Amino acid sequence: MNIHLRSVLIATCAIGMGAGLSSSAISASAPKRTIGLVVTSWFSAKYNTPHWEECPEGAALGNDELWIKNLPQAQRIKATAGGAVQPVDGERKTQAVVRGPKGEDVCWNPEVVKDPPMRIVRGKTGYGFNLDGTDDGRATPKSCKHDKFTSPEGVKVDNQLYRLLGCILGMRNDAYLEGHPNQERQDSGKGTILIEISDVDDAKNDDAVQVAFYGSIDTLPKDSTGKILANASYRINDNPIYGTKARGKIVDGVLATDAADVRLPMYGNNYTGDIPLKDMRLNLTLPREGKPANGLMGGYYDFAKWWDYFQKIEFLLVSNQWSCPQVYVAAKELRDGYPDPQTGECTALSTAMTIEALPAFVIHPDKPNRVAANDSPTRLAAK
Amino acid sequence: MLRHLVSIVAISVALIGCGPGEPKTAGAPAGxxxxxxxxxxxxxxxxxxxxxxxxxxxxxxxxxxxxxxxxxxxxxxxxxxxxxxxxxxxxxxxxxxxxxxxxxxxxxxxxxxxxxxxxxxxxxxxxxxxxxxxxxxxxxxxxxxxxxxxxxxxxxxxxxxxxxxxxxxxxxxxxxxGDVIETDKSGAQRMTDYSKASRLSFFLWNAGPDDALLTAAEKGELASHAGLTKQAERMLQSPRVEAGVRALFSDMLMLEGAATLQKDPVIYPAFGMAASFDASEQTLRTIVDLMLTRDGNYRDLFTTRQTFLTRTLGVIYEVPVQKSLGWVPYTFPENDPHVGIQSYASLLALNSHPGRSSVTLRGKAVRELLLCQKVPDPPANVDFTLVSDSANPDFKTARQRVSAHSSDPSCAGCHKLMDPIGLSLENFDGAGQFRTVENGVTIDPSGELDGVAFQNPIQLGKALHDNTSATQCVVSRAFAYAAGRAPARDERQYVDYLHKRFADNGYRLKELLKDIATSDGLYAVGPGSPATRPQAAADAAKERS
Amino acid sequence: MTFLIRKTMGRRAALRGLFKGTAVAVALPFLDCVLNESGTALAAGAPLPVRFGTWFWGLGFNPGRELKSLANHDFEFLEEAQPLVPYKKDINYFSGFNTPLDGRKLHVHFSGWVGCRTGTAPINGGEISAPTLDVLVADVIGGKTRFRSLDVSSTGDPKDSYSYRNSGSQNAGEVSPVSLYARLFGPGYVDPNGGEFKPDPAMLARQSVLSFVGDQMKEYQKKIGAADRARLDEYFTSIRQVEHQINLQLQKPEPLASCKVAKAPEETKLGDEVETVLVNHKIMTEMLAMAVACDQTRVFNMLYSQSLSRLHRRGETFIHHSLTHEEPTDPKLGYQSAVAWFNIRSMEAMADFIAAFKGIKEGDGTLLDNTLIFANTDTNYARLHALDAVPIMTVGRAGGRMKTGMHIAGNGDVITRVGLTAMRAMEVPIETWGSNSMQTANPITEVMA
Incomplete structure (x- = not known):
C-alpha cells in the first residue's frame, strides 16, 4: 500500500517557504504533537505453513462431518441419497448444526454433545507477546499453566487463540473467517479502530507518549483505485467504553506501549461488538517512506466475549469447517490468562493480531483542531 | 482637461439623469x-x-x-x-x-x-x-x-x-x-423597460425578473435613475444575489471545468470527481463569504485564509475536518501556504495537467482569469519534450525545466509573463496538494509579478492583492457579464469611472454590482440596432416623465 | 401516407374552426413542403426503434482472468470470457467501477446488483428502494409496444428477476419456453406486417405546439436586428427539423421485414442444472429476440443465473455459489478452477444471447445494432464478495448512439455511471442517478456516439 507520503523535514520547509512562514515549528519549545492513525486492516496473527505442518492431525473436523458420522445408517443413506450426493449442501446445513440429542443447536449448547478432541495447532512457532513473563508457561498469579510458542525471532510468546483456531480451514491466512470481515470493515467503515499517539515531542524517538484507542463512526475514504486514503478525518465514537489509553515510547520510529487494558471496536461476519483486550501490548512501526504503519498487538481476550462472537458465526460452519462443541471444550482448556479468584480457572485467551494503519486525523467533536499543511500526520510521522 | 470633464458630467446629468460623473457611452447594437x-x-x-x-x-x-x-x-x-x-x-x-x-x-x-x-x-x-x-x-x-x-x-x-x-x-x-428597442420622445433609441428589467435581473440574480421588477417596468419606473437604483438595491439585498455572484465567478474563473476534470488516479489518488466538485464549491463559498456575507474587500480574495472544507477536501489539504458530511468553516493557520483563492485546489488543479502541475497554465490563468491580460498562444512548432522530461537528471524541478523557455527567444517573450507566477505556485502539485520537494529536490517557489518579486505563494497573494489589474479585471468582467459583451474601446473612460468608484468604496463587490446595474452604460444601445418596436412611438407618447 | 395528408388537412380545418371570428392566424404546418406527392419520402426514412435489455449472470469472474486491457480503450478477452471473442466488436467492457455503500451493511450477493441496477445501496436485505434501470427505460420507451417490458429467467424460478420498481413491485420472470411463446406469439399477437394503424394523439399535440412556436418566431424576428437574423433563421430551421421527426412518427410504420415468428417450442425440462439452463436460456433468448424484432416490446430482461447462483453440474451437489467460497485456490493455477468452469458457461450463455440479436437482419445491419444490452453481475470476486470493480458490459450500438468495442477503466468511479450512460443512450430524461456516494450526473461520454 502506497500512502503517497512525502518525506519532509520541518527545517527544509521553513527555508523553502521563506519569510512568510512562521518558523516556530522548529523551535525547541514546539508544542506537543499528535499522530493519528486509522487501522485499515487487521488479522489474527497466525503462523501458517503451506503444507499444514503445524497441524499434524490435519484440518479441524467440520460440524457436518461429525454430524454425518454420528447419524444412524438409515438416516445417513437418506441424507446422501444412497451415497449419490455429498452429505452437506445448503439444504442440510441447517440439520447439521442442530445435532444435539433433542435437536439443540450445538453452537448455543456446545456441551450437549461430546465430540472427539479438537485438532489444534501442535507446532512450536507462533506470533505474539510474552504476556505472562515466563519462558515455560508455568502458572503465575495472572496466568494458568499453558504451552508457549517461540516467535521466528526466538522469543517465547503466548497465543492460545492461534493454538485453538490455527487448524480451522476458514481461519487459514486470509480465508473467509478472516478475509471477509476485514473486507467488510474496509467497505463499511464499521468496527474501525483509531489510534491516537499524543504528547509527541519527536516522532522518531520519544521516551514518553500517550496512546489512546478509539472506534470511528466514519467510513474509510478510498482513492479511485480502491486504496484507502491517508490523512482523512475520522470522528471518534464517543461511547465511553472506548478511549482506553496506554503509555508508550518511540524508538527509531517504532512505537511500543506498556501493558494496559483496552477495548477495541469489532465488526465482521454479521457481528457488531467489541474486543476487551487485557494486558494489551502494541508494537508498531510508524508510517515511513510511503509505507503505512504496521505491527503487532497482543493481549488477553476475554473468553466469554470471544465466545459470544464465535458462537454467533455458526452460519459459516459448513464452508469454514469447525465444530462448536469441539472449539468450546478446547478453548476452555486452553484459557491461560486471568484466573478466576474463586475457581482458579482462567477467564481469557492470549492472542495477537497483525495490524496495518494509515496516518489520519482523529476528530474529537468537542475539540476543533487546526493543522498546517506541513504538519499533517503523514508528514509528522515521517519527520 | 478639467473643463472637458465637467462638460461630460453636465451632459450626462442633463441628458440621462444618471449617477454623477458617469461618462456617456455609445452602447452596442441590440442583440x-x-x-x-x-x-x-x-x-x-x-x-x-x-x-x-x-x-x-x-x-x-x-x-x-x-x-x-x-x-x-x-x-x-x-x-x-x-x-x-x-x-x-x-x-x-x-x-x-x-x-x-x-x-x-x-x-x-x-x-x-x-x-x-x-x-x-x-x-x-x-x-x-x-x-x-x-x-x-x-x-x-x-x-x-x-x-x-x-x-x-x-x-x-x-x-x-x-x-x-x-x-x-x-x-x-x-x-x-433579447434587447427590445424603442424610440423615446426625442427620437433616440433606447432599451424598453422590460429589456432593462431582464438585463438587471440576469446580472444580479442569474434569473428572470420577479413580479416586483416587472411591475416596476410596467409602471415605467426603470426609466429613471432613482427607480432603477431602488430596484437594484432591493435585489442586492435579496439572498438571491448569491446565485448571481456564483454565476459571475464560475464564469470568470471557468469553474465549470470541474465537472470534467480528470486527474491520474495513481499520481493523485485523493483527487477524484468528488474532490473536483468540492474544490470548485470551496472557491465559490470563499468568494460568497468574503464578498457577500462579510461585504469585504475584493483584494482580500488573494490573501484570505478563511475558507470552507469538506472531509474530502481535508484529505487533499491534509488538515482535519470536524464533520464528515457537509461543509465546515476553516481558517488556514498562519504558517500554512494556502492563502487566497489562487492557492486553493480548484484553480490549481484546473490549471494543471492530469499527472503534473503546470507552471505555464497557472501563470496563464492568473494573467487571463484574475488580471484579464491576454497571453498570446504558443507558436505551433514548439517542442515540448524538454519541458516534460522529468527523467532528465538536469530537470528535476519545474523551475529547471521551464528555464528552457527563457533560453529560447521565441518562447521567452510570453513565458516571462507566465512562468514567474506559476513557479511561485510550485509548492502545490497538480492536484493542489502542498509539497516542498519535486523529484527529491527542494522546490524554490520564488517568482515575480509585474516588477514585484516574491519568495513564496503567500507573497504571491500579497502581490496580487496589491495589483491594480486584479480589481480592473473584475470591473471589466462584471460589466461584460452583465451586458453580454466586453467593454468596447471607447468605453475605457466608463470602465475607469466604475473602477474609481470601486476603489473609493473599498473594493466591495456589492457596490460595484450596484454601480454597474444602475449605470446608463449597461443599458445603452448603439447604432445598428433594429427598427424600433411598432408600439414604441405610441408608448413614448403616453410617456412617463 | 394518404392518411398523413388527410389528417393534416383535417387539423388545419379544425384550427380554423377554433379561431373562427378571431384575427389570429395559424401557421400551416411546416411539413407540407417536405412531403413528396405520395408522402413516401418521409416514410422511407423512418428510423427503426432502439431497444434496451439487460442480461445478468451471478458471481462474476475470477479477477484478472476475463480481460486484458490494451492501449486506446482496446482489450482482449482472456480465458473466462473466451466465448465472447467473436462479439468483441459489439461489446463495451467496463472495469474498475465501484459500488460504495456509504457505511451501509454489505448484503452479500444483493448490495452489488441492487447498487448497480438501482443506484441505491440497500439498507436492509431484500430492500429495493429505487427502480431498476430497465424500469426507468421502459417508462420512456415501453409505452409504445404491446409489452412494456419482457422479463425472462432461465433458472426455472420466476422469482429470479432483477427488474423492480421497488421491493414490493417485481417484474417476475417468465421461466418456461412454452409459456413464453404463448404469451408472445399466441392469442393477442398482431402481425406488424398487416393490420390497422392509429396515430398517437400526443404527436398531434406536439405538432400544434410547434406550429404555435413558428408563429412566435415570426413575431420575434421583427424585433431583432439584421445582424442576428442568421441565428434566428437557424432556430427556425431547428423547429422545422423536429416537426419533420414528428411527422415521421405519425405515419403507419413500414412492415417489419425482420419479423418472422418461429414455430412453438417443445416442452423442456426446467431446473438449475447448468446443462438444462443453457438449453432453456438459448430457446427463450431466440424467442425474445424475435419478439423484439416484431416490436412487441422494446425493453427486456434476461437472467441467466442468480447472484447467489444455484447452478450446478449434473451429478454434483456443489452449487456454483458454494464453490466460490469453498473451493481452495489451486496453488499451481492460482485461481479457483471449478469456479472458472462455471464462469465460462455463463459467458457461453451470454454469447448465445448476443448471437440471437446479431442473427436477425434489420435495416442495413442487425437487430443488435438497434439494441443496447446492459450485462452485469453482482461481485468482482465472489470469494470475498468484493464490490469494487464489479464487471459490466454493454452490447450493441443502440441505433448508433453507442460506440462499441471499447474497454473503459473506471479507476474507482462509481458504477452508476455505466447505468446512467445506458439510460442516457436510451434517452431517459434523467439528470442524476443514484443516491449518496453513488449519485452521478456523469455518463461515460467515451462510449457515446
Missing part, C-alpha cells in the same frame, strides 16, 4: 442571448416551483472574451439543441400539470372533458409574463388558449395546458434574452 442552463433552471423553479425536475443535457455555450455570458450572445439554437429543448419542455410541462404540482399552479380544475378558457387565460397571463419577462399580448394569450382547447379535444384540459407550457418553453421569447 439577443441564449439562456444558460442555470438561468433556465432558475426561471423554471421561480415560475413552477423548485420541485420541477430539469433532466437532460443542454447544448454547451462557448466562451467568448473570457465569458460564456458573452458567448451566449453568439450561439445559435441548433437542431439538436432545439430537440433537447422540445423534449425538456414536454418533460417540464408534464410535471406542471401532474398531481403533485397542479394544485399549486393551475387555478381551476374543470370537470372531465370540459375546457375552462378563462382559467387557461389567467394561467397563461401569469406564467407567460414570468417566462417571457413581459406581459403576453392579447394575441399570444388567445393563441395559447386556442392551442389548449384544440389539444384538450383529443385528450384532457391538462394535456392542453401542458401543450401551452411546452409551447412557451420552446418559444424564442423564453429561450432568448
Amino acid at each position: 439577443f442571448r441564449q439562456l444558460s442552463e442555470a438561468q433556465y433552471r432558475n426561471i423554471v423553479a421561480d415560475v413552477f416551483g423548485p420541485d420541477i425536475q430539469i433532466a437532460g443535457a443542454f447544448a454547451p455555450i462557448p466562451r467568448t472574451d473570457g465569458l460564456m455570458a458573452v458567448g451566449s450572445g453568439r450561439v445559435a439554437v441548433t437542431p439538436s439543441a432545439f430537440e433537447r429543448y422540445e423534449k425538456l419542455a414536454r418533460f417540464v410541462a408534464a410535471q406542471v400539470v401532474n398531481a403533485d404540482n397542479r394544485p399549486m399552479l393551475v387555478p381551476c380544475a374543470p370537470a372531465q372533458g370540459a375546457v375552462d378558457e378563462a382559467c387557461a387565460r389567467a394561467f397563461y397571463a401569469k406564467t407567460g409574463r414570468l417566462l417571457y419577462r413581459r406581459p403576453l399580448t392579447d394575441a399570444e394569450r388567445d393563441h395559447l388558449v386556442a392551442l389548449t382547447s384544440q389539444v384538450a379535444k383529443a385528450g384532457t384540459f391538462d394535456d392542453g395546458l401542458a401543450a401551452g407550457v411546452s409551447a412557451m418553453l420552446v418559444a424564442p421569447d423564453f429561450l432568448l434574452i
Whole structure:
C-alpha cells in the first residue's frame, strides 16, 4: 500500500517557504504533537505453513462431518441419497448444526454433545507477546499453566487463540473467517479502530507518549483505485467504553506501549461488538517512506466475549469447517490468562493480531483542531 | 482637461439623469442571448416551483472574451439543441400539470372533458409574463388558449395546458434574452423597460425578473435613475444575489471545468470527481463569504485564509475536518501556504495537467482569469519534450525545466509573463496538494509579478492583492457579464469611472454590482440596432416623465 | 401516407374552426413542403426503434482472468470470457467501477446488483428502494409496444428477476419456453406486417405546439436586428427539423421485414442444472429476440443465473455459489478452477444471447445494432464478495448512439455511471442517478456516439 507520503523535514520547509512562514515549528519549545492513525486492516496473527505442518492431525473436523458420522445408517443413506450426493449442501446445513440429542443447536449448547478432541495447532512457532513473563508457561498469579510458542525471532510468546483456531480451514491466512470481515470493515467503515499517539515531542524517538484507542463512526475514504486514503478525518465514537489509553515510547520510529487494558471496536461476519483486550501490548512501526504503519498487538481476550462472537458465526460452519462443541471444550482448556479468584480457572485467551494503519486525523467533536499543511500526520510521522 | 470633464458630467446629468460623473457611452447594437442552463433552471423553479425536475443535457455555450455570458450572445439554437429543448419542455410541462404540482399552479380544475378558457387565460397571463419577462399580448394569450382547447379535444384540459407550457418553453421569447428597442420622445433609441428589467435581473440574480421588477417596468419606473437604483438595491439585498455572484465567478474563473476534470488516479489518488466538485464549491463559498456575507474587500480574495472544507477536501489539504458530511468553516493557520483563492485546489488543479502541475497554465490563468491580460498562444512548432522530461537528471524541478523557455527567444517573450507566477505556485502539485520537494529536490517557489518579486505563494497573494489589474479585471468582467459583451474601446473612460468608484468604496463587490446595474452604460444601445418596436412611438407618447 | 395528408388537412380545418371570428392566424404546418406527392419520402426514412435489455449472470469472474486491457480503450478477452471473442466488436467492457455503500451493511450477493441496477445501496436485505434501470427505460420507451417490458429467467424460478420498481413491485420472470411463446406469439399477437394503424394523439399535440412556436418566431424576428437574423433563421430551421421527426412518427410504420415468428417450442425440462439452463436460456433468448424484432416490446430482461447462483453440474451437489467460497485456490493455477468452469458457461450463455440479436437482419445491419444490452453481475470476486470493480458490459450500438468495442477503466468511479450512460443512450430524461456516494450526473461520454 502506497500512502503517497512525502518525506519532509520541518527545517527544509521553513527555508523553502521563506519569510512568510512562521518558523516556530522548529523551535525547541514546539508544542506537543499528535499522530493519528486509522487501522485499515487487521488479522489474527497466525503462523501458517503451506503444507499444514503445524497441524499434524490435519484440518479441524467440520460440524457436518461429525454430524454425518454420528447419524444412524438409515438416516445417513437418506441424507446422501444412497451415497449419490455429498452429505452437506445448503439444504442440510441447517440439520447439521442442530445435532444435539433433542435437536439443540450445538453452537448455543456446545456441551450437549461430546465430540472427539479438537485438532489444534501442535507446532512450536507462533506470533505474539510474552504476556505472562515466563519462558515455560508455568502458572503465575495472572496466568494458568499453558504451552508457549517461540516467535521466528526466538522469543517465547503466548497465543492460545492461534493454538485453538490455527487448524480451522476458514481461519487459514486470509480465508473467509478472516478475509471477509476485514473486507467488510474496509467497505463499511464499521468496527474501525483509531489510534491516537499524543504528547509527541519527536516522532522518531520519544521516551514518553500517550496512546489512546478509539472506534470511528466514519467510513474509510478510498482513492479511485480502491486504496484507502491517508490523512482523512475520522470522528471518534464517543461511547465511553472506548478511549482506553496506554503509555508508550518511540524508538527509531517504532512505537511500543506498556501493558494496559483496552477495548477495541469489532465488526465482521454479521457481528457488531467489541474486543476487551487485557494486558494489551502494541508494537508498531510508524508510517515511513510511503509505507503505512504496521505491527503487532497482543493481549488477553476475554473468553466469554470471544465466545459470544464465535458462537454467533455458526452460519459459516459448513464452508469454514469447525465444530462448536469441539472449539468450546478446547478453548476452555486452553484459557491461560486471568484466573478466576474463586475457581482458579482462567477467564481469557492470549492472542495477537497483525495490524496495518494509515496516518489520519482523529476528530474529537468537542475539540476543533487546526493543522498546517506541513504538519499533517503523514508528514509528522515521517519527520 | 478639467473643463472637458465637467462638460461630460453636465451632459450626462442633463441628458440621462444618471449617477454623477458617469461618462456617456455609445452602447452596442441590440442583440439577443441564449439562456444558460442555470438561468433556465432558475426561471423554471421561480415560475413552477423548485420541485420541477430539469433532466437532460443542454447544448454547451462557448466562451467568448473570457465569458460564456458573452458567448451566449453568439450561439445559435441548433437542431439538436432545439430537440433537447422540445423534449425538456414536454418533460417540464408534464410535471406542471401532474398531481403533485397542479394544485399549486393551475387555478381551476374543470370537470372531465370540459375546457375552462378563462382559467387557461389567467394561467397563461401569469406564467407567460414570468417566462417571457413581459406581459403576453392579447394575441399570444388567445393563441395559447386556442392551442389548449384544440389539444384538450383529443385528450384532457391538462394535456392542453401542458401543450401551452411546452409551447412557451420552446418559444424564442423564453429561450432568448433579447434587447427590445424603442424610440423615446426625442427620437433616440433606447432599451424598453422590460429589456432593462431582464438585463438587471440576469446580472444580479442569474434569473428572470420577479413580479416586483416587472411591475416596476410596467409602471415605467426603470426609466429613471432613482427607480432603477431602488430596484437594484432591493435585489442586492435579496439572498438571491448569491446565485448571481456564483454565476459571475464560475464564469470568470471557468469553474465549470470541474465537472470534467480528470486527474491520474495513481499520481493523485485523493483527487477524484468528488474532490473536483468540492474544490470548485470551496472557491465559490470563499468568494460568497468574503464578498457577500462579510461585504469585504475584493483584494482580500488573494490573501484570505478563511475558507470552507469538506472531509474530502481535508484529505487533499491534509488538515482535519470536524464533520464528515457537509461543509465546515476553516481558517488556514498562519504558517500554512494556502492563502487566497489562487492557492486553493480548484484553480490549481484546473490549471494543471492530469499527472503534473503546470507552471505555464497557472501563470496563464492568473494573467487571463484574475488580471484579464491576454497571453498570446504558443507558436505551433514548439517542442515540448524538454519541458516534460522529468527523467532528465538536469530537470528535476519545474523551475529547471521551464528555464528552457527563457533560453529560447521565441518562447521567452510570453513565458516571462507566465512562468514567474506559476513557479511561485510550485509548492502545490497538480492536484493542489502542498509539497516542498519535486523529484527529491527542494522546490524554490520564488517568482515575480509585474516588477514585484516574491519568495513564496503567500507573497504571491500579497502581490496580487496589491495589483491594480486584479480589481480592473473584475470591473471589466462584471460589466461584460452583465451586458453580454466586453467593454468596447471607447468605453475605457466608463470602465475607469466604475473602477474609481470601486476603489473609493473599498473594493466591495456589492457596490460595484450596484454601480454597474444602475449605470446608463449597461443599458445603452448603439447604432445598428433594429427598427424600433411598432408600439414604441405610441408608448413614448403616453410617456412617463 | 394518404392518411398523413388527410389528417393534416383535417387539423388545419379544425384550427380554423377554433379561431373562427378571431384575427389570429395559424401557421400551416411546416411539413407540407417536405412531403413528396405520395408522402413516401418521409416514410422511407423512418428510423427503426432502439431497444434496451439487460442480461445478468451471478458471481462474476475470477479477477484478472476475463480481460486484458490494451492501449486506446482496446482489450482482449482472456480465458473466462473466451466465448465472447467473436462479439468483441459489439461489446463495451467496463472495469474498475465501484459500488460504495456509504457505511451501509454489505448484503452479500444483493448490495452489488441492487447498487448497480438501482443506484441505491440497500439498507436492509431484500430492500429495493429505487427502480431498476430497465424500469426507468421502459417508462420512456415501453409505452409504445404491446409489452412494456419482457422479463425472462432461465433458472426455472420466476422469482429470479432483477427488474423492480421497488421491493414490493417485481417484474417476475417468465421461466418456461412454452409459456413464453404463448404469451408472445399466441392469442393477442398482431402481425406488424398487416393490420390497422392509429396515430398517437400526443404527436398531434406536439405538432400544434410547434406550429404555435413558428408563429412566435415570426413575431420575434421583427424585433431583432439584421445582424442576428442568421441565428434566428437557424432556430427556425431547428423547429422545422423536429416537426419533420414528428411527422415521421405519425405515419403507419413500414412492415417489419425482420419479423418472422418461429414455430412453438417443445416442452423442456426446467431446473438449475447448468446443462438444462443453457438449453432453456438459448430457446427463450431466440424467442425474445424475435419478439423484439416484431416490436412487441422494446425493453427486456434476461437472467441467466442468480447472484447467489444455484447452478450446478449434473451429478454434483456443489452449487456454483458454494464453490466460490469453498473451493481452495489451486496453488499451481492460482485461481479457483471449478469456479472458472462455471464462469465460462455463463459467458457461453451470454454469447448465445448476443448471437440471437446479431442473427436477425434489420435495416442495413442487425437487430443488435438497434439494441443496447446492459450485462452485469453482482461481485468482482465472489470469494470475498468484493464490490469494487464489479464487471459490466454493454452490447450493441443502440441505433448508433453507442460506440462499441471499447474497454473503459473506471479507476474507482462509481458504477452508476455505466447505468446512467445506458439510460442516457436510451434517452431517459434523467439528470442524476443514484443516491449518496453513488449519485452521478456523469455518463461515460467515451462510449457515446
